[in-house]
Each structure stands twice: as C-alpha cells, then as structure tokens.
Amino acid sequence: MTDVLQVGALAAGPGEKQYGVNEFSVQGQAYRLPMWLVNGAEPGPTLVVTAGVHAAEYASIAAALDLGRSLDAEVLHGRAIVVPVMNMPAFSARSIYVCPLDGRNLNRVFPGDAHGTASEQIAAWVFGHVIAQADYYVDLHGGDLIEALVPFTIFFRSGDDRVDQASMALAKAFGIRYLVSSETPGSTLSAATRAGVPSILAESGGQGIWTAEDVARHTNGLNRVLRHLRMLAGSAPEPTAFTMLEQFLWLRSDHDGFWYPAVAVGDRVAAGQDLGHVTDGEGHVLQTAISPADGHVLFIVSSLAINKSDPLLAVGA
Ligand SMILES: [Zn+2]
Numbered sequence: 001m002t003d004v005l006q007v008g009a010l011a012a013g014p015g016e017k018q019y020g021v022n023e024f025s026v027q028g029q030a031y032r033l034p035m036w037l038v039n040g041a042e043p044g045p046t047l048v049v050t051a052g053v054h055a056a057e058y059a060s061i062a063a064a065l066d067l068g069r070s071l072d073a074e075v076l077h078g079r080a081i082v083v084p085v086m087n088m089p090a091f092s093a094r095s096i097y098v099c100p101l102d103g104r105n106l107n108r109v110f111p112g113d114a115h116g117t118a119s120e121q122i123a124a125w126v127f128g129h130v131i132a133q134a135d136y137y138v139d140l141h142g143g144d145l146i147e148a149l150v151p152f153t154i155f156f157r158s159g160d161d162r163v164d165q166a167s168m169a170l171a172k173a174f175g176i177r178y179l180v181s182s183e184t185p186g187s188t189l190s191a192a193t194r195a196g197v198p199s200i201l202a203e204s205g206g207q208g209i210w211t212a213e214d215v216a217r218h219t220n221g222l223n224r225v226l227r228h229l230r231m232l233a234g235s236a237p238e239p240t241a242f243t244m245l246e247q248f249l250w251l252r253s254d255h256d257g258f259w260y261p262a263v264a265v266g267d268r269v270a271a272g273q274d275l276g277h278v279t280d281g282e283g284h285v286l287q288t289a290i291s292p293a294d295g296h297v298l299f300i301v302s303s304l305a306i307n308k309s310d311p312l313l314a315v316g317a
Pocket of ligand 1: 057
C-alpha cells in the first residue's frame with residue numbers, strides 16, 4: 001500500500017502511526033477531536049473504531065485508548081482510524097446521554113447535518129471524514145452513568161445481503177454472547193450500515209465504572225475483529241457461543257418519579273411479567289413496567305430518579 005491515510009488535517013504515510021487532534025468549526029466554535037491514524041505497512045481493509053459517542057461509557061473509551069496506543073503500523077495489514085472520545089464536550093462535563101452543546105443525543109442524529117445543531121454538525125464531520133473511509137466499523141458503547149447492562153453486540157439488517165452478512169460475521173467475531181439485531185434510527189450503526197459499511201455496536205461496562213474485565217471484553221473483541229479481518233497475523237478467532245435476539249424492546253417512563261426495578265440485568269423474563277414500578281413520593285404506583293415478550297433483560301436504568309420519557313430498561317427477545 002502506498003497511499004497516505006488522511007483524515008482532515010492529519011495524515012499518516014504507509015507504515016506510520018499518527019496521534020493528533022483535528023479541529024473544525026461547530027456552531028462557529030473550534031471543536032477538537034483527538035484520533036489515531038494507523039496506516040499499515042501491508043495492504044488490507046480500513047477499520048474505523050469509535051467510542052465516546054456517549055462520553056460517560058468509560059469501559060468503551062478506555063478500550064479505544066488502549067487500541068490506539070497499542071496498534072503497530074509496521075505489522076498492521078490495512079488501516080485503522082481510532083476516535084476514542086467522539087463527544088469531548090460531554091466527556092468533560094460527565095454528561096449522561098446528551099451533548100451539553102445542544103442537549104441532543106449524538107447517537108440519534110447520524111449521519112448528521114453540516115448546517116444543523118451542534119450534535120448534527122459533529123456527526124456530519126465524523127461521518128464525512130472518518131466513517132465514510134471505513135470498510136468496516138465498530139462503535140464501542142456501554143451502560144451510561146445510570147445504566148447497568150449485560151454485555152451485548154448490536155448489528156442491523158439493512159436488507160443489503162452482502163453488508164448484513166458481513167455485519168453479522170463481525171458481531172460473532174467480537175465474541176460477546178448476546179447478539180441483538182436492531183435498528184435505532186440516527187445511530188452511528190444505522191447510518192454506517194445504510195451507507196454500505198458492515199458495522200457493529202458493542203456494549204460492555206456501565207454505571208460510570210470501568211473494570212479491567214469490562215475493558216478487556218472490548219479490547220479482546222477488537223483483537224478478535226482484527227484477526228477476523230486478517231488485519232493482524234494469527235489464527236482466526238475461535239467461535240464462541242451466542243444467543244441471537246431479533247428484537248430490542250425498550251420500556252420508558254410515562255411519569256416523573258421514583259424507579260424501582262424488580263429484575264436484574266441478564267434475567268430471563270416472560271411476556272406479561274412485572275419488571276418494576278414507577279412511583280410517586282408517597283409510594284403510589286404510577287406505572288408498572290410489563291415485559292412485552294419472553295426474553296432477557298439487557299439493560300436497566302439504575303437511578304432511583306426517573307423522568308417522563310426516560311428509558312427504564314430493555315428486553316432482548
Ligand atoms: Zn451508548
């Protein structure tokens with residue numbers, strides 16, 4: 001491979017690795033986006049890895065930092081672009097779900113709008129300059145500051161068989177037990193897959209904690225994906241057992257109040273089962289969360305405080 005890998009103002013020649021900060025304008029202010037460019041000495045595909053779209057999902061950010069720091073351009077086949085914290089304003093603010101510049105969820109506005117709100121402009125730059133270069137894309141997530149979860153990997157069936165088969169193979173290669181086939185409109189995963197890039201979104205960790213085990217689940221998954229794509233030497237990853245879930249069913253609060261979950265993440269639940277209650281201050285039940293299907297509890301909001309329209313939990317079925 002002889003081509004230079006270029007993202008915005010940063011560049012890496014063949015066999016080179018660069019860490020730097022791309023600066024671009026968001027709502028007239030300078031937005032600074034750190035990233036690694038790793039341009040392998042050997043030919044191969046381009047893998048994009050992002051984290052920190054949700055900037056308090058720390059296990060995913062720690063894993064992206066580890067990946068960027070450890071990748072070696074001299075032995076890499078192909079190219080990697082690693083963006084460890086896409087939403088730096090949210091990271092600094094320790095913001096749950098949303099970007100403090102506009103109060104929007106960055107993972108609901110992809111592929112973005114260069115003339116839109118702050119989050120839409122960030123998404124547009126990242127989509128146009130980074131994700132558009134990908135042959136494969138992995139977006140790392142976890143539970144947010146107020147979310148507990150069992151690890152799972154989401155992919156999305158777009159209807160393009162080539163892309164969908166490659167996405168499912170990536171999801172299996174990552175090595176987490178639960179695979180969820182689901183689309184969230186405006187997510188990184190949705191926009192990239194619809195643009196023809198095989199993509200996955202992997203979830204590990206949560207509640208502001210980033211244990212070595214949670215980080216390793218992501219770093220091991222990335223290493224397995226790199227071997228699956230033959231970007232690193234070594235055998236193809238050993239197949240792991242998985243449970244395929246075709247529905248990702250979110251329950252939301254209809255009230256401001258107090259949230260009392262009655263189940264734990266990973267629990268098997270049955271359709272019609274009582275999963276928890278939203279109460280008022282006196283303890284009157286305002287809402288009972290009822291499982292919409294037989295399935296597994298994938299995440300639970302763990303804060304007692306709950307606001308109208310907040311997620312309560314999700315069932316994979
Ligand atoms: Zn997330």
